[in-house]
Amino acid sequence: MALKRKDLLGIRDLSVEEITLILETAESFKEVSGRDIKKVPTLRGKTVVNLFFEPSTRTRTSFELAAKRLSADVINFAASASSMAKGETLLDTARNIEAMQADIIVLRHPAAGAPDILARSLRASVVNAGDGGHEHPTQALLDLFTLREKKREFRGLRLVIVGDIAHSRVARSNIFALTKLGAEVRIVGPPTMIPHDIERLGVTVHFDLDEALQGADVIMMLRLQLERQGIALFPSIREYAHLYCLTPERVRLASPDVLVMHPGPINRGVEIAPEVADSVASTILEQVTNGIAVRMAVLYLLSGGK
């Protein structure tokens, strides 16, 4: 089968078959990244544009490497430098880029739904690299890839997501993906960070971390954006850490071969205790490798004659 879509805007609309296809394709690309010559000519002559309206070194370099390893030409647009500052609209900017014969546009933007506007109006393929609080599909896919390598089976996997769910596009994408694949997803955080009606997406809600960790197979910690303290989401970092920091004692409440994941970088002592952080560090590094493989798979599957 193949990916019969022009764009990758989110996980919510992907079928289980499509997700599986992307993950299986990523396996082949992981092998390419392991070679001495980390390049294949597959996207030779294609142009991939990274259009990033939010600063991001990790995701952007990941996409850049993925495209380059496929022999595509890569251009990076950082919004502050370009004409956005002169008041050009998103659509105008993207149309200009398309006029340069861009084949794929990778967009990261602070407003939810921004990639959808581009996808509707451009012939080029659009990949969502994070739109506001909405979705970050390639991050979820690379989380799934890592999980698949380590845990094999998603169905019945007990997974706990901890932290600021309401503002996390990574959490949202992961929730869509994991519930689709049959995992049992528990979300934990202070009530101020749990979005309205989220149980209707198929997850269970907990405010008590210790209780939620019982028998967990996977713990996904989210980054706490410390600047959010100011708007009454939590009273102090001290209290947040007291309630939601992953300590060695808490890790022991989970199943013995629990996998701890974090999108990085870690706020040591806030989300994860220093002793636990070091073991998580190695998974974070694997995620970087897997991220490139998954993004290569996405770019490969979206390209193809139109």
Add this chain to the structure above:
Amino acid sequence: MDTQEINRALTRVAHEISERSRGVESVALVGIRTGGVHLAKRLARKLQEIEGVPVPVGELDITLYRDDLSARKEQPVLRKTEIPFDITDRKVILVDDVLFTGRTIRAAMDGLMDLGRPGEIQLAVLVDRGHRQLPIKATYVGKNLPTALEETVEVYLEEMGEADRVVILA
């Protein structure tokens, strides 16, 4: 071709390889997915019978090197490349079931070059059906099978769950 003919052809090819290489010291077989992989393994077994030495076998997926990706509406499914040995300086024999336009072999050579610097590349095919579009020639041929362009040649093997045979379909 039927089971017996296939077997005889492979045996003859194995002897040819052993003779031309004067032993199999630096020889490695790389089967092109998917048809060539089973044949490569069979050849390796025969070579081991003849020479008494195991010959390494690898599997190469050439999808990423195809020259027709832009023209296709959907990207073909990828399979894994598994070559668990260093090909640099080796005599690599690519193995495929049917040699036709030669484009698959061109892609396979590009793929091999990205994995190392082989000392020599040779090509062994079960069937050569003619109609080359590139200047490619097989070093070892099981059988020459002249065909019309519109016909297709299918190779069925036991490993695929079928009786060994080669058929020409109109």
Add this chain to the structure above:
Amino acid sequence: MSASAGLLIRQGRVIDPGRVNGLADLLIQDGKIAAVGRDLRAPAGADVLEAQGKWVLPGLVDLHVHLREPGFEYKETIKTGTASAAAGGFTSVCCMPNTQPVNDTQSVTEFILDRARTEGVVHVFPIGAITKGSEGKELAEFADLKKAGCVAVSDDGRPVMNGLVMRRALEYARAFDLPVVDHCECLHLSEGGCVNEGLVSTELGLHGLPAAAEDVMVARNLELAVLTGGRLHLAHLSTAGSVRLVRDAKARGVRVTAEACPHHFLLTEEAVREFNTNAKMNPPLRTRKDVAAIKAGLKDGTIDAIATDHAPHAPFEKDREFEYAPFGIVGLETALALSLILVEEGVLTVEQLVTAMTAGPARAFGLAKGTLAVGADADVTVVDPDAQWTVDPEQFYSKGRNTPFGGWKLKGRVVTTIVGGRVVYP
């Protein structure tokens, strides 16, 4: 069409709730309703409009319209806005003061009325601001505004956040018998929101506007109305909570009137999916429970009027990221047909619907409109209740194309709109 010789509208179903509901002729002379009855004779020189199979209604009254002039003429002007109103069967519109400059002085009110006189085609009743610049701090000069022609005061677009200021506004307005109209929204609770807070906002990763943000302000305003004895009018109710609070208040005898918009009784937050900015307005589309409550409120009279909150924007403004697109949709040209759906569904009788769009709003603001009594202004709307049509935003008289109803197949269409005895549409 000569206003003096008159106009006879023949054989239509005249619906003037409380007075007439049946086959009748309507005679207009000198810009006034001269007679209503069977088999009227046309005076010499008068024009005749055949209205067989049509409804003949008092001209519709819209309490909540944004005409955008002065200051935002690229979105709409008084000329295009009133043309849009006429196409929708509205003969009187009340325009909100969030123009540029804000209508908080006599001179801006006079400008609007002057424009309406020279370029408008329907009656324009300005609503003045409650506070200077609508900043919510100092009261505007209500006496001047009333003298210049304002019929109510409102800071619409924004709520009056400060309870003391709202109290003073209700008290001060009593001296001029001006209704005080509030857009009920606690800005702290709704901060950053752009859709209803619920399942859709959670799935789309958008900040939500909780229903409570409206309910708490409705409750506050009702208590202030009790405290001050002032005249309170609540704009565009959208939640079940608001309807319940108003119902209880009316039962207690509080002097309050309320309006609701067609999109709040026909659409839910589901319309926002796919990040459709043409379904983005404030207050936002809510849930089915809220839609049912609005319908019930219209049925039992808790809600006095159907208003449009017609809010045109230039297409390029809406054609962008959902969060950054401005709130608002147009409504003048679709309101009647959309509201007729309530009659189809059996929620309202024809008379109740007509009242909600004529006498109900007129009464709320004390306007001498919304009636076909002899001697009343000849503002008449003729409707073909069976006409089937498809909403095509590109054909709107309004400059705005921002509607979520594009493509809807509707039944019921305005065929003639008459203002002061003159046909202004088509």
